[in-house]
Amino acid sequence: MRRSTVTGSVPGSTSRRPRRGGARHAIGAALACGLLLAATDACDADEPKGPGGAPGTSNHAVSAPPPASVGSRPPGVGDRMWQQVPASSSQVVVVYGDSRNSPDSFLVLYERGVSGWERRAAWPAHNGRLGWTAEHRMDDERTPVGVFGLTDAGGTLGNPGSRLPYWHDDHAFASTITDDAAHAHDFDYVIAINYNRLVGAPPYDWSRPEGVDRGGGIWLHLDHGDGTSACVTIPESGMRTLLRTLDPAARPVVVMGDRERLMS
Structure with a gap:
């Protein structure tokens, strides 16, 4: 039976066509993913433990040390990119x-503390199978570089305690997945990346304010072990942590790209 509910506190921008052979996600019945901490105890509950690895290196050992100050901004982010992050x-x-051409990446969650930005958690990740682009287009299989808001979430599974508004719809999300066992759980949990989408709408909403050719449906979602059509993926424990931690009042954003352009 179809269930569609929205929970969480409502706050205040993505490309998807049907995947070919499990590589594309359809949005609603016809479209698919253009492929893509508040409470400390929430981080500790799901944060993976293991040997350290420097952010962005090809060594995908998960690094999740206790919170540590990293200074006036997260490391590896240059002036031009950092200026796009809202002061709030x-x-x-x-x-x-x-x-630029790699599907492998590393995702780190930072929070601003009394002594500067602090690293809260980190996970190995995947991005577009062909890498990154500053000019994303539908079906280019590259993830857009930039700074984007994180305001809306959802999934085929019930709300795990999300602070973001959470749309639970086991039909709308499930219909975006082809009959491919490797991708069966991709959309158990989803956080929409505000690339070419309506803020405040469900992640699976097909509206594309900048036009269909610019792509859309760029999400954070569960990892399936390789590159995506443009989304960013991390392990399930990471998605639960982000959902329970990202707070609309904190104006969370994602800063993403290959290391060279992140430093610009």
């Missing part, structure tokens, strides 16, 4: 892409 944002997710 106190939660920043940084996706460090290995290189």
Whole structure:
């Protein structure tokens, strides 16, 4: 039976066509993903433990040390990119892409503390199978570089305690997945990246304010072990942590791209 509910506190921008052979996600019945911490105890509950690895390196060992101050901004983010982060944002997710043409990346959650930005959690990640682009277009299989808001979430599973508004719809999300076991759980949990989408709408909403050719449906969602059509993926534990931690009042954003352009 179809269930569609929205929960969470309502706050205040993505490309998807049907995947070919499990690579594309359809939005609603026809479209698919253009492929893509507040409470400390929430981080601790789901944060993976293991040996350290520098952000953005090809060593995908998960690094999740206790919160540590990293200074006036997250490391590896240059002036031009940092100037796009709203001054009111106190939660920043940084996706460090290995290189322009690589599907491998590393996602780190930072929060602003009394002594500067602090690293809260980190996970190995994947991005577009062909890497990154500053001019994303529908079906280019590259993830857009830039700074984007994180305001809306959802999934085929019930709300795990999301602070973001959460749309639970086991039909709308499930219909975006082809009959491919490797991708069966991709959209258990989803956070929409505000690229070419209506803020405040469900992640699966097809509206594209900048036109269909610019792509859309760029999400954070569960990892399936390889590159995406443009989304960013992390392990399930990471998605639960982000959902329970990202707070609309903190104006969370994602800063993402290959390391070279992140430093610009």
